[in-house]
Amino acid sequence: MQVAKIIELIGESTTGWEDAIQNAVKNASTTVDHITGVEVLNLTANVQNGEVVEYKANVKMAFGVRDNR
Numbered sequence: 001m002q003v004a005k006i007i008e009l010i011g012e013s014t015t016g017w018e019d020a021i022q023n024a025v026k027n028a029s030t031t032v033d034h035i036t037g038v039e040v041l042n043l044t045a046n047v048q049n050g051e052v053v054e055y056k057a058n059v060k061m062a063f064g065v066r067d068n069r
Contacts, residue, residue, distance in 0.1 A: 003065040004036065011057045017043045020057040034064035 011024025021040060029035055042058040 004062045005065050006060050006062050007032070008041075008058065008060050011059060013055045014053065015055070017055045017057050020055045021059060024057060024059050025061070028061055032061070032063050034066075035061060036064060037062045 007028075009024045009028060011020040011022070011027070013019035013023055020043075021038065025035065025038060039060040039062075040057055041060060044056045044058075045052045046054040046056070
């Protein structure tokens with residue numbers, strides 16, 4: 001039986017929300033194996049002087065749990 005675990009992360013980018021999502025996946029994949037999917041929960045941005053300066057994506061990430069150690 002396959003078991004999955006879900007974690008919540010926030011990805012950040014100065015170029016856009018899609019890049020923020022990619023950054024969350026890329027950074028998590030350095031320590032989390034078997035990532036199978038991501039659900040985008042919320043998109044936000046930081047604004048300075050009337051300009052968007054940073055994009056943030058709150059995501060839930062699913063990954064398979066190993067059957068053996």
